[in-house]
Amino acid sequence: MAVRILAFFLWVATAALAGGPQRIISTSPSITEMLYALGLGDRVVGVTSYCHYPPEVRDKPKIGNYLRPDVETIVSMQPDLVVSLAEHGELRPRLERLGLKILALQHNDLAGIYRSIAELSEKTGVPERGAALVQQIQGDLESIRRSARRLPRRSTLFIVGRTPGAIQSVVAVGAGPFLNELIEIAGGDNLLRESGQHYPQISRETILVRRPEVVLDMGDMAATDDVSAEHKRSVVALWRREFPQIPAVTAGRVYAVADDRYVVPGPRVAQAARMLFDLIHPEAVR
DSSP: OHHHHHHHHHHHHHHHHHTSOSSEEEOSHHHHHHHHHTTOGGGEEEBOTTOOOSGGGGGSOBOBOSSSBOHHHHHHTOOSEEEEEGGGTTHHHHHHHTTOOEEEEOOSSHHHHHHHHHHHHHHTTOHHHHHHHHHHHHHHHHHHHHHHHTSOOEEEEEEEEOOTTSSOSEEEOOSSSHHHHHHHHTTEEETTTTSSSSSOEEOHHHHHHHOOSEEEEOTTOSOTTSOOHHHHHHHHHHHHHHOTTSHHHHTTOEEEOOOGGGTOOSTTHHHHHHHHHHHHOGGGGO
């Protein structure tokens, strides 16, 4: 243990001389994307098996998955900074007891994303990059908001989970998460924004009664990076068969979506908002 602690202080000293930590481990896809967007990809020495973007991150050593990072693997990589999420609970005290430096972030909404980028850039010695990145994201989102103001708002249902092959046990975006904010920015009215829950489960009857004008369904996509065009067509066909009378179906605004940008609260949120805008208002992109 004494040798490990001595090694830790040597890494800290080296990092201070080099202008910030030089061996960084990320424990979530959103953190990994932030680090790369800040130009720190060359300092990243470990990521989770769920980290897919940017493409070069796939070749980085893995520390386990998002839900269960492997502590022994993390320690063996000799990081001078481990960036985790507040949701990881016991991971932080376990690593701190081993002498590792931890930065815990929380960013479930847009304000949290901006705050996490600022904190991460400050801790890694590149605060000016963080400020520029936040400014860019905010500017891009404001541009999308302005475009949406000129178009009719449409009630939107975004499904994040359901029974595969059936529209049952539907879980959708409610109040709070960044996706709720992006839907609003893109010109949609989130059907469940008044639910009081982040991800409420709704019934078939709710869908029939609320009559969404846009349905975005990624509910039975096992992996966002491996979804075929045939699978997407089958999802749309399912809605046409099960709910032929709702406006989203009659107007042809049911979409099977599969993209990390919809589920990773990171620096690509403006891209996700642009994608939502194009789906909610297809007439604007013709």
